[in-house]
Amino acid sequence: MSTTGKPTNGGSALIKALENEGVDTIFGLPGGAILPVYDPIIDSPIRHILVRHEQGAGHMAEGYAHATGRPGVAMVTSGPGATNVVTPLCDAYMDSVPLVMITGQVPYGAIGTDAFQECDITGITLPVTKHNFLITEAQDIPQVIHEAFHIATTGRPGPVLVDIPKDIVDPQNPRSAMEWYEPGPVDLPGYRPLTHGNPELIRAAAELILRAERPVIYAGGGILKARAAEALKELAELTRIHVVTTLMARGSFPDDHELCLGMPGMHGNYTAVTSMQEADLLIALGSRFDDRVTGKVPDFAPHAKVIHVDIDAAELGKVRIPEVGIAGDCRLVIEELIRALRELGAPGELPDRRAWDSTISGWQEKYPLTYQMSEPGELLKPQYVLETLRDSTPDDCIVASGVGQHQMWTSQYWKFNHPYTFVNSGGLGTMGFSVPAAIGAKVGRPDRMVWAIDGDGCFQMTAQELVTAASERIPVKVAILNNAYLGMVRQWQEMFYEERYSEVYLSPDLPDYKMWAEAMGCVGMRVESPDEVQPAIDKANSIDDRPVVIDFRTDAREMVYPMVAAGHSNSDIVVGPSEGDGGH
């Protein structure tokens, strides 16, 4: 039954507009300016998850989007509520996460008067959103919400903020009166997301691929955003070209595939890093030549021609000028590339690359990831905890990590064999991301086991969201790799500041993580010796009615290797501590 033309108010129309977009969950926290919108939520089928801090709402919405591919939605009030979501917005902007953020605003007439909890959030978030809107008339709400979702989810995805003054959503205010209507087609004359690649360029790329003797596919987060994992696999198998998966692309190509080389970059494995350095062709698909991948740019992959495919034309040539730059949707372009390759005779016409393949397998044999197992009485090795956890969880388990050493070890030691199983903060490097992101992922994928792998420093930043998880019955599991330090900073101070440790010690016992977890309604455990690791994980995996937190006491001396020091050439990769201090 059509409700077009039915009198309503802006607040009800906002909730109805969100329902229309298929929203099933809003992460949020109410306050003065957004209050009128919280009334119609009571009667809506949309699930609202009440967070304990607005930053948590933003990261939960991100985790939801990472895990499902659907836009995450969060709603907060004006002023401090809005400023508290700036970090998640920036995080989502850097990692191209589709997000719609609704913020309350003071009444339209009060804007500019320094009213209570007034804040120019559209001004503040200009540089960290794909786009933002300040709605001024109730009548615009359905159309603007529709456009916000369109912008967030098409082209290069990203966060969109919609700021809504209180008077246009408050039924007590005549300015909120409006007639409901179904939003029409989007009217955004300046927004035309690219889709198909230029056929001539695709053919040129195919010809380069057919001539390359040492090609490597450099897969980035765009593969996941474009739902292109299947296409990537077909391309790799057709051409028998090895694939590196960046931090944002982990899982987009299965780690257990014979052509997978794993993560490149500052803490990438030797083979992934070195194969790119030695390649004569890099096929960059949805990747952006981030400094953590390239190291010193002039020395990055010095012998390689570059094919660069990205939906964002501004990425082509931003860091490295490609020989062939194709602006377009990664999935469509890869499919078109596969067709072009077949037309040109692939796989029959491929050059003999056995020498390159054996060079790669030689590196893999010579430089595997390794660590020393702890001696009896020593603290746990974080890698051992991760390997045990990896081997004790289902293949499609979703892992959310924070930022730092534990994040790098997770990316290195986990086996990501399915897309959308690794949720993490790549571009912005937001400490505190993992707990709320894991909660959001679990809400989006309740059928999956979800583990947050966190550091003790990160955990203290957003742990209060476990109260949200406990009260909403969202059974995420958290492994804290507790080395009592801001570990990555400690590592840099050890390597580059002559072991002068400045403001990095946190204490293993303060807070008491087990008691803290229990106080938040979770099951809390502490694990100190290797033989306790497996039983604790098994116990955690058996609990499905509340969150679980395990405090793993790990060795602070352990450092992340391999490592390319910041600003150095990737050819200066240091494989392990025996190779020197890494600082050169």
Place this chain on the structure above:
Amino acid sequence: MRTSDDANKPQLHILSVLVENRAGVLTRVAGLFARRGFNIHSLAVAPTEDERFSRISMVVDVQSAPLDQMIKQLDKLINVIEIDELAPHEAVSRELLVTTVSAPPDVRSQVIELVQIFEGRILNVGQESILISLDGSPDKLDDFERLLRPYGIEAMQRTGRVALPRLHQRPSLQVVDDVS
């Protein structure tokens, strides 16, 4: 051949940017240039013949960043509809200068003569100074300014450059909104 001296000079290109005529659009454009480290040399903005749109004429310094990046990043702004790059020799550009020049009676005739030579206009005459306007190409305005300076410029304001492509040549408009 460029000398090292030339290499440090700004290299100016004109971008004619059609945008939606909405609150905050200029902030988006200016903010983008600021945060990406692109230099704006001058800027002029006004509504077009179609009131839904405004045209921003901006002179940018391509020494600060590649023009291609500026155009592609601009194109990502939702409110930016079309970007035309006008190569300096293929554009007709105009700027307006208004200035108050010290012109006591003994030199007033010299100043007036300069204004006549440059086809400027005298807008206002006082006891000791006169107020002049001149429109024209930025080079012409530069010359005028240099010649007036010895008399004493008391106040001066120049607008940013506005530009459209030349008509009598082959179409020289490089439409760059489809950047594939």
